Amino acid sequence: MLSASLLIVRAQIDVPSVSFFESTGRQINWIFDRISDYIPSRETLTNRVSDTFSTSSFDQAIQVLTPVRSDSPLPCRTTNDDVFQEGSCLRVADCMYYDGRSYGSCGAGLGSCCVFERTCGDTTAEAVTHFTNPRYPQSDVDEKECKLKIMPLHNNICQISFQFDDFLIAGPDNTSNCVVDFLGVSGGTNFPEICGNMSGQKLFMDVKNDRGASELIVDIGNDESLSRRWNVKVEQIACNSPRRATTGCLQLHNSTMGTVTSFNYINIMSEEGIGRQIQNNNYGVCVESRVGYCSLTWTPTAGDEHSFSLSGNSSADPSLFKPTYGIKNCRTDYVIIPGGWFEDGHGTIIYEDRYCGTQFPKSVTTSQQPYRIYVVTDESEDDGIDNSGFVLNYRHNLC
Numbered sequence: 001m002l003s004a005s006l007l008i009v010r011a012q013i014d015v016p017s018v019s020f021f022e023s024t025g026r027q028i029n030w031i032f033d034r035i036s037d038y039i040p041s042r043e044t045l046t047n048r049v050s051d052t053f054s055t056s057s058f059d060q061a062i063q064v065l066t067p068v069r070s071d072s073p074l075p076c077r078t079t080n081d082d083v084f085q086e087g088s089c090l091r092v093a094d095c096m097y098y099d100g101r102s103y104g105s106c107g108a109g110l111g112s113c114c115v116f117e118r119t120c121g122d123t124t125a126e127a128v129t130h131f132t133n134p135r136y137p138q139s140d141v142d143e144k145e146c147k148l149k150i151m152p153l154h155n156n157i158c159q160i161s162f163q164f165d166d167f168l169i170a171g172p173d174n175t176s177n178c179v180v181d182f183l184g185v186s187g188g189t190n191f192p193e194i195c196g197n198m199s200g201q202k203l204f205m206d207v208k209n210d211r212g213a214s215e216l217i218v219d220i221g222n223d224e225s226l227s228r229r230w231n232v233k234v235e236q237i238a239c240n241s242p243r244r245a246t247t248g249c250l251q252l253h254n255s256t257m258g259t260v261t262s263f264n265y266i267n268i269m270s271e272e273g274i275g276r277q278i279q280n281n282n283y284g285v286c287v288e289s290r291v292g293y294c295s296l297t298w299t300p301t302a303g304d305e306h307s308f309s310l311s312g313n314s315s316a317d318p319s320l321f322k323p324t325y326g327i328k329n330c331r332t333d334y335v336i337i338p339g340g341w342f343e344d345g346h347g348t349i350i351y352e353d354r355y356c357g358t359q360f361p362k363s364v365t366t367s368q369q370p371y372r373i374y375v376v377t378d379e380s381e382d383d384g385i386d387n388s389g390f391v392l393n394y395r396h397n398l399c
């Protein structure tokens with residue numbers, strides 16, 4: 001305020017002999033010129049941006065200067081990399097007013113890198129919210145039911161995404177059912193029941209404008225010997241947003257290469273069921289087509305004999321593992337790759353959509369678009385021993 005007053009005084013001294021209106025107009029122009037001194041050009045700003053975010057500080061600054069709350073606030077890097085790596089670049093006043101927490105500045109210093117952290121029993125209507133256990137980043141042992149109510153930011157929200165930045169609760173039992181702890185979401189399209197380790201996964205749920213609130217629930221069972229912690233980034237996605245996933249895609253991939261991992265998969269299964277396959281899943285993972293690429297190839301992780309483990313005995317001697325496929329052999333837990341084909345060990349091309357068992361072929365390629373992989377697990381685990389699910393890599397092939 002003081003510097004602003006000084007600027008006006010100086011402007012008045014500079015223009016002593018003009019009429020009141022002219023003088024005021026000049027003062028305003030002069031003040032705007034001075035303010036613009038503090039907003040560097042886009043070029044200068046782009047050069048200054050040293051982080052990995054694609055959005056520049058210039059865009060953040062423009063957003064901060066626009067007094068409308070956006071449904072897609074621009075991301076910014078927080079100062080505390082250990083807990084929340086990313087915040088939303090908002091006006092300082094908005095961050096405070098809506099009970100967010102500032103993790104440093106953004107938008108050329110004009111905005112606040114704001115994180116809305118919410119926990120058990122809270123309600124949010126923010127575009128981006130981090131849902132955490134009460135003592136996060138420390139673990140909790142004694143929470144029973146922890147709910148986040150998600151109110152639509154406005155009446156044009158079509159999707160909510162859940163990015164599991166960090167998520168560990170009790171895993172499934174020996175029959176692959178989530179009996180101790182589970183996570184569920186209500187208020188949208190069918191959302192699978194999930195437990196165990198979900199870190200690194202991102203899921204999309206369609207919501208209807210008129211359905212009101214959605215609810216994210218982490219239900220903690222009676223086993224107090226286990227510790228649980230979670231940090232789920234909940235993002236509301238407008239109907240016309242480019243970030244919206246195609247309907248029916250629980251997960252979405254848009255890189256030229258990447259990895260799809262089934263829920264609760266880790267390489268070595270623990271006694272608490274962390275790493276064990278989860279039952280009653282039936283969902284689609286979408287891989288977006290890319291210009292200049294004509295087919296997609298799926299491969300297992302090289303050198304890891306347990307990277308594909310859907311049915312049969314995963315504890316048997318790995319030298320006995322061989323690819324299992326087809327509707328006759330794969331009736332319980334399997335993946336479907338529409339239009340898939342692979343070469344068997346004898347140079348024969350086999351056209352097959354459905355894969356299961358304890359080994360994936362060396363590679364499965366498809367040119368059927370849109371690219372999908374469907375994951376199906378049934379309600380029992382009678383034909384499976386120590387199945388852990390899968391991690392599969394995809395790669396787009398040039399035309």
Ligand SMILES: [Ca+2]
Pocket residue numbers: 277310311312333381383384385387
């Ligand atoms: Ca199984």
Ligand SMILES: [Ca+2]
Pocket residue numbers: 176279332333377378379380381382384
């Ligand atoms: Ca099963």
